[in-house]
Amino acid sequence: MAKHSPNRFDAVMLPHLDAAYNLARWLSGSPTDADDVVQEAFLRAFRYFDGYEGDNPRAWLLAIVRNTWFTEWRRQHNRADATPYDDSLNVDDQLPGWADESGDDPEKLAVRQDETELVHRALATLPVEYREVIVLRELEDMSYRDVAAVAGIPLGTVMSRLSRARRLLCTAVRAAQGGSEQQAIRLVKTPPAGPEESKRGN
């Protein structure tokens, strides 16, 4: 039975190593964790390969990566072990008051060539549920159906979460941009000092 021949698994799965690492890196925020996650995920993928019948190896593999990270690492992560990334930086609740403006559309928000790092950091501040869908949809260019499969959420949720995530990201990027240049024009709802300062702390 050639199914488990190294060639077949490698040929089908190794092309998606970058995608696996990208997702693991954005989920965990740490290159060493991403390394571990990817290795563990590939092991699992190998072991479950017999059961793989699909035509979409990338989605199948990324679902494993995502589940590996969520079940194994997130538990560890919350014990304040290694990475300083703060998942509780909850942009969520504070933002609704700010969000009702033009410029919440990534298609319309301008970013300069040299603002890649800024955007990177802004994306990293998003809560993981929002970050995840942005990474899968925008960075990985997956269909809504694939995003739903990987993230384990219904299709409708993908849409609403993406739209929210895009708004959050826009706000984060604008705040970071505004901090270094001009005063950001905002419907001020006297937001609490926390999230605003850390976003500006560019």
Place this chain on the structure above:
Amino acid sequence: METKSNSSLAEKLRDGSLYERAPESLRVQVHARMKAEAARKNPSPWNWSWRMAGLPFIGGGMAGIGLCSLVFMTLLWTQPPPRGADVQQEIVSSHVRALMSARTMDVLSSDQHTVKPWFNGRIDYAPPVVDPQAQGFPLVGGRLDYVDHRPVAVMIYRYLKHPIDLYVFPEDHGKNDVKSAPSSTPLITQSDDGYSLVQWRQDGMVYWAISDASPVYIKRFAEAIKAGTRQ
């Protein structure tokens, strides 16, 4: 607005500048690991496509590989004591078995003062138990195991996500001559399955550590334990 708008945020997201590519080292490691796993699943190293390639090729290939493995094996077997190599295999098997059965841990405690006395009455020696938590290797627990025809103490540690088993047992003065006994400097080996092992000797005890963490960390672990037991 003075911003030079070179693109929109949407374009920036999609242009690949935020995409994290796998480092070359990871690529190599995954590839090697998959090969090892495949070899484990298919014990015969020759799969069908090789056979199709033609017998003369195979004959030559086999002869070459046979010769190489002969040389390799000779080198391998003449360095650590032959008895040591059997012990290594036993330790790998025992470690993997423990992992498969969801970590059989007879005593679950990160307190060395709980783990060490637990072994009293269960084995005929007192293993030194240290907790190099400060160096990143916290003690997780302990268990009894059976290696080389006798019950041995195993201390279980952790490095980030990776379990590390530390087998400690007294040297067998009768069977080993001084030359083939494990050295006091940690000797690192790698099992076929991809586990990292390190062994050393100190104060009449033999230490074996095994983990799926990479050899760099196993070495660090060994040094941390050595430093701890020296006190």
